[in-house]
Amino acid sequence: MIFSFIKNKALRITAWVFSSLLLIIILLLAAVNIYLAFNKDSLLSKVKETIGNNVAGRLEVKDISISTISTFPDIAVDLENVELIDSVYQMPFLKCSVLSCRINIFKIGDIQHQLSKVVLKQGRIHIYTDSSGYSNLGMFLKPKKETTQKQKEGFVIRTVMLERIDLVIDNEQKKKDFDFHIQDFTAKLKQTDTLLHIAVEHKTTVMKMIFNRAKGSYLENMAVEGNLDLYFNRASKTLRCERSEMEINEQPYTVTGLFNFSGEPSFHLDIAGNESKFEKTYVVLTPKLRTRLSAIQITEPLAVHVALNGPLANGKIPIVTASWKTENNQLSSGPVTFDECSFTGSFTNNISDTLPHTDQFSEITMQTFSGKWRGLELTGKNIKVNNLQQPVVQFNLSSFASLTDVDNAIGSDAITFLAGTASIGLSYKGPLIADPSQLKNLTAALQLKNGQLLYEPKNIMLENCTGFVSIGDNKLLFKDFEFDFKNSHFAVNVEGNDMSGLSKNINYKAALALNVSSPYLHLDEIFQVLQPTEKKTTKKRKAQFAATANKIDDFFANSNWIINLAADKVSKGPFYAEKLKVQLAMQENNWNVNYLSLYHAGGSISATGKLYQRNAKTSAAHADIKVQQINIQQLLTGFNNFGQNSITGKNLRGVLDAEAHLNMTINSGTGVVIPRSMTGAIDFSLKNGAIINHKGLEEMKILFLKNRDMSNVRFAELKDRLDITPDYLYINRMEIQSTAISMYLEGQYDIYGKNTDMLIQVPFSNFGERDETVPAKNKGLDAKTGLSIWIGAKNDQYGEIKFTPRLSKKKFKKDKDKK
Secondary structure, three states, rough: OOOOOOOOHHHHHHHHHHHHHHHHHHHHHHHHHHHHHHHHHHHHHHHHHHHHHHOEEEEEEEEEEOOOOOOOOOOEEEEEEEEOOOOOOOOOOEEEEEEEEEHHHHHHHHHOEEEEEEEEEEHHHHEEEEEOOOOOHHHHOOOOOOOOOHHHHHEEEEEEEEEEEEEEEEEEOOEEEEEEEEEEEEEOOOOOOOEEEEEEEEEEEEEEEEEEEEOOEOOOOOEEEEEEEEEOOOOEEEEEEEEEEEEEEEEEEEEEEEEEEOOOOOEEEEEEEEEEHHHHHHOOOOHHHHHOOOOOOEEOOEEEEEEEEOOOOOOOOOEEEEEEEEEEEEEEEOOEEEEEEEEEEEEEOOOOOOOOOHHOOEEEEEEEEEEOOEEEEEEEEEEEEEEEOEEEEEEEEEEEEHHHHHHHHHOOOOEEEEEEEEEEEEEEEEOOOOOOHHHHHHEEEEEEEEEEEEEEEHEEEEEEEEEEEEEEEEEEEEEEEEEEEEEEEEEEEEEEEEEHHOOOOOOEEEEEEHHHHHEEEEEHHHHHHHOOOOOOOOOOOOOOHHHHHHHHHHHHOOEEEEEEEEEEEEEEEEEEEEEEEEEEEEEOOEEEEEEEEEEEEEEEEEEEEEEEEOOOEEEEOOOOOOOOOHHHHHHHOHHHHHHOOOOOOOOOOEEEEEEEEEEEEEEEEOOOOOOOOOOOEEEEEEEEEEEEEEHHHHHHHHHOOOOOOEEEEOOOOEEEEEOOOOOEEEEEEEEEEOOOOEEEEEEEEEEOOOOOOEEEEEEEHHHHOOOOOOOOOOOOOOOOOOOEEEEEEEEEOOOOOOEEEEEEHHHHHHHHHHE
């Protein structure tokens, strides 16, 4: 016996069984080959008849071959260089190098009802629909021949395999184009009662997937591979996709879905990925969306969930919802980078059941957001973007940070934050465009505490900054904002309008009203503000936010300011005043003094004027000044005797009323009037006046009034008009009636001791007895004076005024007229 060497009886029996089965299979294969040798033409006819009974096109086959051993237990009928041609347009629906039909060797007699496998290799499937709606798929819906009752019992294909097949779908009626390169595709079909299970495994490259030619392709040149677990229920007419694992552009996703083909056909598709890289996710979208999203970079993967629901009817847009989540990520867009960024968000195109599901009525929401922008930590909730055709964004962001972090974030060349803390709140609702004209839609709130900042162009240090700042509804507001500038303390309230004027698209400037109060104003320090703006030096900072920072810097230069200043006390050198009130209108480096009032030297001073910068060192000024009931001694002392020493606060007494209209040039750095730059006129009245210990009167005493007391000369009201030129002060004829002397004075007086040329008329009546205890009274400029002595007063080479007698005033008048 053949297996007698096997001692174990069970093994010997097993060997007999397997060898018998093997012999039977060999005999069957031999029988099949013999059968095929004698029935090849009949078998091929059955295959062609089966295909011909199910399609209404023309099948062309170049060659046919049959194999059994390599495909056992199937018999492979390979149709080579196959073309299935549409009978209307005469173009191939199918063109492939091999179409292989596999028939189970044990079910060869049931070929009319089933094939174990169909394989297509190296070819192209082209599904075409013309503009009228005709499709070459119709060849499968309208067979050429009437089928018999036996054929209507059903036809089953157990497995479908595709290798290197291009699937192209062109729909000219709906303007849709699809192109897929199928590298490998296997679909295994299993029928159980009314339920058909389809297990798909595939590897495909999507060349293009265009639903709307105007928008472009989705998934362009993207690889899609994985498994799909599908169940089709013939009774309920539903196709269900169980949880299946897919890779789209090398990103893993889980796919589930349900398609209902009965009643009103509808579908639900659910796609989820826990490790989706943003740069590999957004590129599956259309070119326009890819371009918009390419400005955003997200370093770490996101958790993404997308759901689509809707009808299967043509022309209907499904409801699309999406959600995403990430933690401790990095988000960048243009110049802005958020580190340690965490957020949750969602998208929907179904904001209302009554609106269409289009971009115009779609919405993106960031339910939560937190991240650090250049060290500044920001948090937000319910950030929304509506109307994706013309996006409108709505957000609320808040932060608590040190001002040094704020400085690093802003990077302003004009303002440097050195110390302090800030609570920040930002909210916005408006177009998603980078234009300061949209500041009208921004509301920002800033609460400063113990701040210290430096305004670089003028080297101005503000300390102990505390207060509230907000911007919203196109307005700027400073409320109870307090700070110290050197030895002065300020409380500031600001209201600004037309903030959108900062935009280059708007041809008007922002307008701001600044209300400032101070208990004590040190003008020596404040005049630093009048210095011209220095050339900017760029901070050592990252340049990506420079453009925005420059807009903030330019805010100060490109705004119109109204400043209302009130101070309880004011000083500048020896000058001291109280109850200062000023309103200034500032336009760049030009200042208009709308009004100024203060109390000084027992009286009041009020003024209006203008100040505008001529160049880097000087500013021109015009002033209209009114003086009432001022103590002249304190006035001269407070203003350093107006730069002259002929009559000083030590010599002059009285109460002054005056009106002055002056033009002058001011040193922008010191606030001092530049010598020989003043012109204008002064109308004044000095009452209860006296001259104490004046050198000039003592010299007159020596000349002709030796018995008079010139140490304390009291006089009646002095009233005159002084014309001011750059070279001298011209005194129009002025009557002086005093306890010591009566005289008339006119001519030019140079406070710089060069161009003085005055004429003094002393009537002979002065040489009589005079009661110095009787108050002096004016007689008038036109009163008869009788004979007089004429005295000239001029500067000598040392600038001192020298008095010399004259015979008459004729020569003086001639010189005056000549000048």
